[in-house]
Amino acid sequence: MTATVIDGKTIAAQLRQSIADSVSRLETKPGLAVILVGDDPASHVYVKNKIKATEEVGMRSIEHRMPADATADQIAKMIDQLNSDASVNGILMQLPLPDHLSRDQESLVQRILPEKDVDGLTVANAGKLLLGLPGLVPCTPQGSLRLIKSVKENLAGLEAVVIGRSNLFGKPMAQLLLAENCTVTTAHSKTRNLAEVCKRADILVAAVGRTEMVKTDWVKPGAIVIDVGINRQENGKLKGDVDYNAVSEIAGAITPVPGGVGPMTIACLLANTLKTAQQS
């Protein structure tokens, strides 16, 4: 068997197009504010891509660059200002913050108004996801679910295994799959017999950050395999957490890296911003 390749680039482009269509029907352009602190090159690249995508769908991008030595107080004031600005629908603080702010990062994230929290990282939005209430869902798990549903609409009763339990990805991903009536297992670094656990999965989602950790003998034939991992190799190329070439031979459907989950993250950020604008 050769797996269907789930083309995240195309699916993300379709989603961005439908967002652009909805934006064009709004009287006021939604505004997405990005706070970027410091000089981390990777963060600058992400933010540049986010701004470009925001403008391409017809939204306003509001960029606030702050110096690497910005204090937690200064960032808090910036968040407060954006919280009370009615023309700002979504606030994104690029993470991670510089090292000297690592202890303040969580409280700064929580300072963002839940209704403007387009990353879905506040306690209010995490709680809503847990309780099955409408809220803003973190972008990468939301995008991963859209990819899964692009190959199988009804997931009820399927066995799903998510490797990884971060607040950013693993936990919300497991909640989303549970809400789709999957039987969900969350695996992590202390999981015993990980290969056997994974082999039960009709849907296997890997979000660890270890190059090609998931091998063919971890995968049930015909499974949907979603590779969230981004691992930069010495030659600069990106690889996922799944041994793509080998697993493609037995999976039913699989996401490549790059070109799978990655493009969905920004598209879902725009979807969240549209949602906040439509609710305001």
Ligand code: NAP
């Ligand atoms: P993270 O916070 O570092 O979490 C990694 C998870 O993997 C943890 O729960 C950890 O378990 C688990 N883990 C580590 N070693 C393991 C092992 N040997 N066996 C089983 N589980 C193991 O990372 P993250 O933020 O969730 O991101 C995970 C990966 O996804 C990274 O490669 C990241 O770059 C990528 N990512 C991609 C996107 C995108 O847009 N495509 C977005 C977000 C993240 P413990 O909890 O027990 O430590």
